[in-house]
Amino acid sequence: MEADVLLVPAPPDPERLIGRLVIVLDILRATTTIVTALMRGARAVIPVVEVEEGRAVAARLPPGTVLLGGERGSLRIDGYDLGNSPREYTAEMVRGRTIVLTTTNGTRMLRTLAGAAEILVGCYLNLGAVARTAAAGGRDVLVACAGRLGGVALEDVVGAGAVVAALEEVAAPLSLTDAARVARELYREYAADVGRSFRDSAHGQELLRLGLAEDLAFCATRDLTQIVPGCVDGVIRPAAPPGPVSEGPPA
C-alpha cells in the first residue's frame, strides 16, 4: 500500500487519482467544520464553490431542512446562517439538517478530485478513524491538502503528515512517496503540539488576529469522533462507523 500527499492544491494529474482513496484536509477550518457538523447530527454537507451557487442549491431543498454555511475572508457570508467556525455547528443548530457549505479553499479542493475512487473528509477530530478506514480499504492513498489561496498551507501539510503517521501504525508495510515523506517528517517536528503549526502558519495567524483562538484549539483536538465522512456525487455523508449522535444519511 502506498501513501502520497498533494502538498499544493493544484488539480492533481488524473493519473495520481485513478484507483486511489483520497483524504481531503482543510484543517483550518473547512474539513474540521464538516466533520463537526456530521458529528453533531447533520444529515449531509453539500460543498459548493460560489456564494450564489450555495443559495441556489439551498433553494432547491425543502424549506426548514437546510442551512447555508461558509466564509469569505474567514468571515460569515452576508445572509448565510452559519460561518466556517466549527463551534457554530452545535447539535441544536444542525441536527437533522443538510448544510450547504462554501469556503475559500476546502470546498474548491473537493471539486478537483472527481477522478478518485473514493473521497474521505479528514481532520484531527477523526484522525484515527480516517486512518483505520483507509487502511481497511486497502487502496493506495492520496492525502490532499486544500492549502490556502492556491498555495501551501503549513497546517495542512502537518495534518497530512499526521494522517501518514497514523496510517503507518495500522497499514504497515506502507510505502511513501517523497511528498508523503516530506509531510510525515514535518509532522514529527510538530507532533507534540500540532497547535504550534497553526500559530506558525499564515492562515492560523489570520484567524488569531480575528479573535478565533478558540477555533484553533478546537481544530487541534484529536480523535473526538469515529465519524469518517465520505463524498459521493458531490454530497458528504457520515460513513461507517457512524458516531452515536449521527442520524444517518438522508433518504
Added chain:
Amino acid sequence: MEADVLLVPAPPDPERLIGRLVIVLDILRATTTIVTALMRGARAVIPVVEVEEGRAVAARLPPGTVLLGGERGSLRIDGYDLGNSPREYTAEMVRGRTIVLTTTNGTRMLRTLAGAAEILVGCYLNLGAVARTAAAGGRDVLVACAGRLGGVALEDVVGAGAVVAALEEVAAPLSLTDAARVARELYREYAADVGRSFRDSAHGQELLRLGLAEDLAFCATRDLTQIVPGCVDGVIRPAAPPGPVSEGPPA
C-alpha cells in the same frame, strides 16, 4: 525580506517571480554538477532541455571549446562527453570549456524561471555563499526545487530548508511563507545528516541502485566553494565572489 519556496516544479505563478531573486536547486545532481564544473574552471554552463538541442547548441560553438553533458534515466546520453555525475567534471576535463548540459529535472526548471529578476544556482557545495549573496542583494527570495519528474523531491525540499536556514543567519529579520516554513522545519529533521535525506528519497535510492553512492556523498558536501553561479540570458557563469580556479566568463 521574505523567503518563499517552490516545493513542486510547476511553472510558478508569474507574480511569485516578479522582483525576486530565485535560487534553483536540483541537489541530485544537476545544480551540484553545474557548481562543480564552474568550481573546476569551466567558463560557462548552457542548460538545454532536449538532447538534440544540446547537440545543436554545441555545434554552434568553436570546436574544442565545448563539452556535451547530461543524463537521461540518471545515465550518460549516447554520444555525449560527460554524464551528470559531478565527479566526472574534473579540472582536466572542463577547465576553460563551455558545458552544454541537459538533465531531466534541473535544466527544465531553469527554463521556467525567465520572469525572475535574478537567478542563482545553489547546492550544498555553495550553500553559505549563495545565502550571503542573496542576503546582500536585499531582494525577496524564492528557492525553486527542481523536483523529480514533475513531482516533489525530498532532497530538494530539505535543501531548500537548508538555504532558508542559512538565509536566516545572515538576513534577519526574514519573513517566511508557509512553504518556506515547511522546508525549514523539514530541514531540521535532517540537518545532522543531509545524506539521510538522499537515502530516504526515491531519487537517491535510484542512484544507489545504479552504484552512485560516491555521488551522493559528494552532493552532501557543504561549503566546498564560494562560487555562486548566476543564469543570465540562458547562460550560467560563475558570479562574484569567483573561486580561485575560475577563469571568468567567456568573451
